[in-house]
Amino acid sequence: MRKHINGTKMAFVWTIVRIWLGLQWIEAGYYKIISGFEVSGFLQGAIANARGEHPTVPGWYASFLEGFALPNIEFFNILIPWGEFLVGLGLILGLVTVPALMAGAFMNANFIMAGVGLSSPDSKLFTIAIILLLIGKGRYYYGLDRFAIPYLKKHVSAKKKYVV
Secondary structure, eight states: OHHHHTSHHHHHHHHHHHHHHHHHHHHHHHHHHHHTOOOHHHHHHHHHTTSSSSOSSOHHHHHHIIIIIGGGHHHHHHHHHHHHHHHHHHHHHTSSHHHHHHHHHHHHHHHIIIIIOTTSHHHHHHHHHHHHHHHOGGGTTTSTHHHHHHHHHHHHHHHHHTOO
């Protein structure tokens, strides 16, 4: 089964899925970058949604937002749009695919915990990222990682031989 999932025919399908996911991320990041993204309103809404009779945001996560994210809002105003853009670029090129998928899934998980809900596009993107993480090398067979990973393995292991 694993051989079929990582075969060249399925790798073509995974490449289309990976590039589609990358386009979703790069588009979201690009529009945030050019529009002057400000996350404070979203964070305030998430914190407010942790209160009441039926909270949609876990209390511990609201405490994190209130105690860490809000005091560092300038950092998050840069990190979120550029993170989204770079995740998209990595997925489209198939370069640093695994770190890009992990970063994208992490951001999606945070958006979901912040109260956007499981029926949002974020949960679908999260699911696709996890599937791509689990399938193996088929995710980057048609991408730059196919060449970069063997090159780095060869040169990093060669340097380790000479370290005393």
